Amino acid sequence: MNGNDTVSTDVLIIGGGPSGLATAIRLADILKQTGRNNRILLIEKGREIGSHILSGAVIKPLVFKELLPDVNLSEIPFNSEVTKDTTILLGEKGFIALPFHVPYMSNKGNYVASLGQVCRYLAIKAQEKGVEIYTGFAIDEILYKDGKVIGAKTKDTGIDHHGQKLENFQPGTRIEARITVFAEGTRGSLTKMLIAKFNLNKDRNEQVYSLGCKELWVVPPGNIKPGEIYHTMGYPLDNDEFGGGFIYGLNDNKVAVGLVVGLDYQDPSFDVHDAFQIWKASSFVSKILKGGKMVEYGAKTLPEGGYYAIPKLYTDNAIIVGDSAGLVAMPALKGVHLAVRSGMLAAQTAADALSRNDTSEKSLQQYETLVNNSSIYKEMYVVRNFRQGFAKGLIAGGLLFGTQLITGGAGFFGRLRSHADYQTTLKLSELKKKPFKERFKGKLEFDKVLTFDKSTDVYHSGVYHDEDQVVHLHIKDMEKFNAVNIEEYGAPEQFFCSSEVYELHVDKAGHKEIRIHAENCMHCKTCDIKSPGDNITWVVPNGGNGPDFQNM
Amino acid sequence: MALTIISLIKQVPLPSEMRMGEDGLMDRTKAKSIINIDCSFGLEAGLQLKKQYPDARLIVCSMGPKSFENSLRTAVSMGYDEAYLLSDRKLGGSDTYATGLAISTMLKHLGFTKDSKEPFIILAGRQTSDGDTAHVPSQVAEKIGIPQATFVESVKADGAGNVIAKRIIEGGYQILKLPIPCVISLTPTGIPPRKPSLSGAIKARNLQITTFGIDDIGLGTEKIGINGSPTIVVKVVNIVSERPPIVMSEGHNEAALVDSLIVNLKKGGNVLEKKEKVDKKEIEYPDFPDKDFRNGARGILTWAELTNGKISRPSLELLTPARNLANQLGNDTKVMTLIIGKNVKPFAQTLIEHGSDEVIIVENEKLEEYLVMPFSSVIAQVIKERNPEIALFAATTSGRELAPRIGMKTDSGVTADCTGLEIGEYIDKKEKVIYKPILESRRPTYGESKLATILGFVCPQISTARAGTFEVPVVVEGRKGIVSYFNPVLEDKDFVVEIVKTERGEGGLQNLFSADIIITGGRGTTGDNLALIKSLAAELKKQGVNAEWASSRPVVDEGVAEYARQVGQTGKTIRPKIYVAVGVSGAIQHIAGMKESEKIIAIDHNPKAHIFNYADFGIVGEYTDIVPELIERVKAGFKFGIEAKKN
């Protein structure tokens, strides 16, 4: 079409989470301090900033002081300071409060918060500093010239199911940028393409992920205090399933509860959402929720591969930050402060590169150097084999983790390898233990008061997708899907999906087919990670589609 | 000269049927507002015209508070070039008359007059979701003095300086050819509004919106705002939804799901918990003198509309409230009915037998077919001569555009789509008088969630009455009345719009009105061109049930079903005993057209489909699984609990 459909900017930031917003804020500050006037464009696919943000979250606040030196911490909408922090070894009916903290899990001085709210605040700050933020636009294409990134393009809209242009077709906008910052969060759909194209994960471990399902509740006064937090280990997870629950007391009688489970589990019928419901029904958790009301549901994955799974973080004209770069500190599952830190370092790098007028790979290598000299490296390197150790099971993992601490992270093996999560699922015929449904027989009837089926939960996410668009979940090879995913694995998609997108339909004749209800999609990206044979690609749907989280 | 396309938009609170989250704890949409849906279709129509006129200038205008800038910016992010806002405290409380006046004054100020050299097309939404009147486009057209087409689904330019508009009428459509300049109002059934583009959003952010106050455009205060408006809303009460929560079928395959439906149907569904009504407080009755504001205006005028060579049913229905009002007014108040056309005299006696005291006949070759410009002119001339205190129109697609256009000529306000018309009084505490007698017009508003009572203070008090609300009066054979003739002045300028084609499928429409079961296929069922839907209806017929099939708007758009079978078109409400919606997402228009059905069954693969909020029974499943199963059951004798016709 006409030239109107191309815009240019100095820096394009894809994603309005903590990493993208920190990049924007820091960059705007540096540019101002050095008297420069460069354009910073930040694009977010959620309807608004925060619509797609979901986290725990217990946040380490220190880095925010550095990001916003002029701001009093109390101005940032952290919900409450952590007042009581307990680790629980959970059973169905009983529990043991551990008398100590798992190393690296202490939360003294940290805050509980809705990360969505914090992001909305950061977005206001960024805009005050001159950053242009546009929400409700999905970026689905990286632009290249001579094999180098030169920006990205927003998704075309007004397209029917088959990809045909409708009369209200609206072409996407090309954004030409000197530097593009990939801040898409966990399993970024463009970051994935970037990593593949430039082989940025050469010689690195496969990235591995956990899926977290979360609900926000309002409970009667007295059930839990603001700042009172619990992490649970054990029930309902088996030894070979890695993960745990969290219960974070918030102001106004709200409480955030969630269960996070490593996606390297083996049982093809394992269902994190349902496990989460079972977890809530345990005596310890149900007591806290008693008399309350669920107000919001959401789910999201987070990268847990640790130090050895971090890809190369830059290429010509491009930088990766935050979860997209795999910057999450284990075992505490904390990524927010690292996302912010990486954004600040990316901003420094971008500012220097712009002033050198050299945004080449060589110039941007500065980012890696900065990361390696920062707290990111320090926090991630000591526990570099944590998660891989746990792949061997809780007990062995615990032992390994202990030895790692003694040996400074090296453990017994130097560097433990990991498999991609889609490879760890067993076929139905290979599964030795009881499948999920049998294991929790009798516990899967959800009462819609304390426990909810997926549809009810999904309803509480505000999710919406336009009807007119190509289904954004692509099965790469349908034949293989039918023969392998359905027949051999029993369609694990229907179970691992956090929001009832995949339905295995069996008709009267016994014929099976997978049906995709893309309109429910929570953007958690689990299907892109866990589908056996790596057979599903998650592409970004129309801008403004997806959940509409308020306080997640 | 390049064409200018002007879109008029209004920002409205998110309609209740589009809201999510059922508790006060998390009203996701609190205070959120959107571009009125119909207006956004108008915006898209402008963008479509731009394809034909690449150098057209696209401007968007609105009237309202500063917060309306949001919607203006959205329009720009979709592809519009300039934005204007008329914003003035003094406009607060304006009714549609005052709004039409203010907007047309702004447009004239911007240089868009009937004599302007620069060609322009004004696009608007058919009606707004918070007002539902559909008046403003007609009023703007009348005030600027240019032709109009309302209830239009699509517009094209013909390349010879005309606009070709597809206008929706009862049971069909009409193709109209209009000269430029003209006003077109769009129904939300055409091409849906496109999404903003990023480049557009960037442009919108930096755009300077031109804002006018009334002084800037030379508009006085006499006829605007709460005090200048000819009508006022005196009372609004909530209409409680009558439908209890849905019962969903349970089961792991189609056989089990259908079993479950049959059981649920037998059980009879959920029961609505009726809330206790609060007793009305007695209003104090002050001791003010009465004021007769009618200035000698007397009598009730109605217009008898002809469709397919017959008096349309809604025009006969209209005689029920007319007669009733005349009786309430007493003093020998007359009901006069105007009939316009070619050779219409033979209808006079029918009208008299239905309750008219006088039939005024206007016969002219040129008036054979209804067109809003000459008809509004003729009716206004009759009003001038006869000076009625009340003028009533059926709220058909014609009535709803005629009434506001006439109201603009007589400076009357208009109350649209009324379901109740009574004579009452109005206590004016400021003036310390009681206006009496006065017409109280009651109408549902805010997507049928509230009932408003509206009064007009300028005669004739004009209202349109919703079709299907009042009964056709009992015929009194041999009733006597006066038949008189009126000779209007006809001007060539009123005959510039050409009817290219009229398509009315009365048959299908009537069948839908009388069917006991209607099976409707939505967009989700077009995979087999509605074959399954049709065979379910056919199978029921075989069983002796009075069943029909219908479809939703997108299916008609795709050409899979004829227009007469569309549920959810303007002015058509069907009330079968059983309504089965299959693969219907539940667009607002559709819901409005079927929600008065006795029992509603919804079948859709999307458990969150909007339709489920309006149904009594629901099945989540693929239509290709469920419908064949239903057909099997019907073959085996299942009739949704409906008795077969005895013959």
Ligand SMILES: Cc1cc2nc3c(=O)[nH]c(=O)nc-3n(C[C@H](O)[C@H](O)[C@H](O)COP(=O)(O)OP(=O)(O)OC[C@H]3O[C@@H](n4cnc5c(N)ncnc54)[C@H](O)[C@@H]3O)c2cc1C
């Ligand atoms: C259940 C759970 C609990 C957690 N608990 C904690 C905790 O207690 N403490 C802690 O510190 N960390 C926690 N984390 C991790 C933390 O939330 C993340 O590390 C952090 O949010 C990462 O920030 P980010 O900016 O990289 O990505 P995100 O916060 O995910 O933001 C990415 C943004 O980019 C947008 N985006 C993505 N792709 C596109 C595209 N193509 N076009 C446009 N926009 C796009 C997304 O919509 C999103 O808004 C938790 C995570 C989960 C899932």
